[in-house]
Amino acid sequence: MNPPKKAKNITIKDVADLAGVSLMTVSRTIRKPDSVSKKTRELVDKAITKLNYIPDLGAGSLGRRSNTIAVILPSLSFEGHVRTVNALSAELRGEGLHLLVGDNFYSPAEEMELLRMLLGHRPAGIVMVNSTHSDSGRELLLRSGVPVIEAWDLPSRPLGGVVGFSHNNVGFAMTEHIINCGYKKITFVRGPEDSDPRGKERYRGHLRAMTANNLDSSRLITIDKDWLGLTAGKQAVETLLKDHPDTDALVCLTDRVAMGAMMECKRRDLNVPSDLAITGHGGFDFAEHLVPALTTTRIDAANIGVQSARLLIEKINSQQPNAAEQYLDVGFEIVPRESTVG
């Protein structure tokens, strides 16, 4: 019969009243228990427990930064990013920081609105795992004064700290590697141009390697829909057989796509690598378990998260967070396996 009156929030005032002390003393007891007499501390602790009191973090940090870190990424569909976020979260929680996730699903257009929303939470820092920053987005970020880390890239005009690697170099290195293995007719598989700026960069690296070796670089397959899924690999092989049947090596944008391609080859009785060599990118665990094991580039996605967290915390504790830019190139590694010969 009680009217659905909203249960009043328990505030620090309630605790103070129950403990018979001032509100200030409760605040003090919570923040630095040692600065309060033992008796008071016990009284307050008891009241807190009794009332199930949980301080409102937002009220405390009014006018300052919250203990939240915003992470912006295209989506949680790419497992490389997920690993980074996972490691980031693990590293940050030791500092009492929690992640506020902002995903824009590969829509740069929504980046601004997303940024405004997230900045509205007054995060202590921001980790950008996505790579496209519009000029207005850059300005917003810069003027907000919030420490920023850009991850998974080595941007030419960094906003703050950087933890990443060169996608151009990765693209170059992989193609260079298989050229050295003896492959010449190489087809590159990439995602849609708008949504996949990093794939585009790797493609540039690929072109660089092809040109440097005087090879025909016209073989290209662009996947439009579900370009991060296994179906993309399947589709790539179908397109390959139709458009570039003389290909001897297929360079895929991710391990996942490469796996899809390998499976499709198996279904079609194409032998990997003797009929077609295949390479991936990312170095995910399944790459080495596949039969044949997949030649790929190893990116330490978790390490990117860990290093981003550390650099960010450093910046948060420093006076001029974005004054001295820090560049951390975590590098990559070519991992030759059975899906290519040589």
Place this chain on the structure above:
Amino acid sequence: MNPPKKAKNITIKDVADLAGVSLMTVSRTIRKPDSVSKKTRELVDKAITKLNYIPDLGAGSLGRRSNTIAVILPSLSFEGHVRTVNALSAELRGEGLHLLVGDNFYSPAEEMELLRMLLGHRPAGIVMVNSTHSDSGRELLLRSGVPVIEAWDLPSRPLGGVVGFSHNNVGFAMTEHIINCGYKKITFVRGPEDSDPRGKERYRGHLRAMTANNLDSSRLITIDKDWLGLTAGKQAVETLLKDHPDTDALVCLTDRVAMGAMMECKRRDLNVPSDLAITGHGGFDFAEHLVPALTTTRIDAANIGVQSARLLIEKINSQQPNAAEQYLDVGFEIVPRESTVG
């Protein structure tokens, strides 16, 4: 030479001063532009743009709930959970809600501390993707009055809304299915007892099916380290050959583990399914691409996220959020493929 004086935050007051109106009018312009004269609106909008003003969401919601949803999960290592979180996030952003991620890395001990931290942000709602709730955790949640959704389970004592399925039934159905296919010597692979309560529940279902069919249910393999990775599958096959070499079907805890097992079989020249049948759980995309394609249980992880979001939003907008519990059993599906015969 400027001392590193911290850049003063732009507040609503600054906007008001620049626009030459009162602070109240700025607030009004932002929240309901129509209630303000056109001229005023233009003045204010101009000032906001000029100053790059972003309202402090925390200040506005002081004493109320923030526009944040806390999601608690063991970690982002299990891709089923990731898909749920991804869908949840996508569904929620339409409502202007952002996810605050809390992962406890399978440590129930830290659940309380994590809950307190997250509740300190005054989330508008909570989605629990993990499954162990201590009694004290339950009480905290219940007393907080925050709308709660429990996902990926059908708890017997729900805290609020529920969107999940019965792991016991999944376990039963899969084993029943392969028994009907003619398999009798079945080995069950599961994760560590403490960290994997759901795997344990599926194991119970498995036992139920074995008992119902008068089969020997003693074949069990427990994976301790890296039990969500492909290595677990590899290790399971190794253990299997040593401890239960007469096994004809291997029931794995996830598709990922099953894939690891399949790859190991391939390396050892064991034919799947003729030498050993293998089943997974989860219905991830790679399951159907594997050769042979993997028999599994299909769980619509993304749908769990979508439905959780909807139910949560409904609760948030209702008067008595946790009064009427809502149970949504999203079910599952046995998907027979090539890795089992029958």
Place this chain on the structure above:
DNA sequence: CTGAAAGCGCTTACAG
């Protein structure tokens, strides 16, 4: 259509 006052739940100086 616009504004002055009070309050949301805390913390930061400042007194005692």
Place this chain on the structure above:
DNA sequence: CTGAAAGCGCTTACAG
């Protein structure tokens, strides 16, 4: 060791 006052950046009534 403890407390009254002012303030953080907004919004909610209440006036006009």
